Amino acid sequence: MRSLFLACLVAIPLFSCQEKPEKQYKPASLGSLNTLAVVMDNELWEGTVGDKVREHFAAPVLGLTWDEPVLNLEHMPPSVFRGTTRHRRAVLYVGKDSVEGAQIQEDVYASPQKLAVIKATSDSALLGAIEVAADRIIAEIKAMEMEEAQERFLRSLSKDTLLKEKFGISLRLPSVYKVGKQEENFVWMDREIQKGSMNIVAYELPGNNFSSDSTLVQDIVKMRDSVGKMYIPGPDVPGKTTYMGTEKAFAPYIFPAEIGGKKAVEVRGIWEVVNYPMAGPFLTYIINDKERNRFLVLEGFTFAPATNKRDYMFELEAIMKTIQFH
Secondary structure, three states: OOOHHEEEHHHHHHHHHOOOOOOOOOOEEEEOEEEEEEEOOOOHHOHHHHHHHHHOOEEEOOOOOOOOOOOOEEEHHHHHHHHHHHHHHHHEEEEEEEOEEEEEEEOOEEEEEEEEEEEEOOOHHHHHHHHHHHHHHHHHHHHHHHHHHHHHHOEEEEEOOOHHHHHHOOOEEOOEEEEEEEEEOOOEEEEEEOOEEEEEEEEEEEEEOOOOOHHHHHHHHHHHHHHHHHHHOOOOOOOOOOEEEEOOOOEEEEEEEEEEEEEEEEEEEEEEOEEEEEEEEEEEEEEHHHHOEEEEEEEEEEEEOOOOOHHHHHHHHHOOHHHHHH
């Protein structure tokens, strides 16, 4: 029965050698951002195969103040995956079958949609297939979710031109973000949320600012702390100077990146307010803009006490990745 269901549901569109039919209208996909529908038998979900799915697809996001999953997982048995339930934007099907493989198909039942299928003959083979395919599936789902978030921004864009005037850049910035502070080489935009704020800052550095890979982490922390002390003050505390710095107990995560068609460094970590008990996650892009002999810095950070912050940081990432240079 399990094999028959898989054959009817996904094997034909995913593995058929027949010519593709003409493109047909697909309904708009459904689901919250960063949510994955996991279609698999209850027995598999409750055993080691389900554990392996959770290990990868619900792994904690780097650089947050507490553990939050990369994707929210919503399990459903195959019998439920029908009708509008098939319109979920991100779907993972895991099941036993005589044919083994892992593939990702686009827009099978709705658009945009990623439908990933992992098949194998046994539990142990499924574990191995998930181990091999998970990173690629997650990357494709996250890229789709990023595009979806950026499309939603188009519903109401800010008309502010300050970033273009100061730095020669533009962002697909929702209109709820307002300029809160500007200096000669610094712009701070933010939006209010239920328990705090989401923030984006921009500034530039000389093109020779980072001279050694061996001291890159220390140089980035020094840069952030210097800018924070100059432009991002904390609450007034008698007899103390408060400002945004980098959490000293946790070294930030650093990755190579490309943003706006230029090479960059991505930095994820925790900010803190020096001399005051406040903290939260930040995401920084240090972009090597060789044409202007500068490093352009974009940073998003969230202040939201006792609140999950993954989706806030995802929105900030999506905004910053729309950067265009003029």
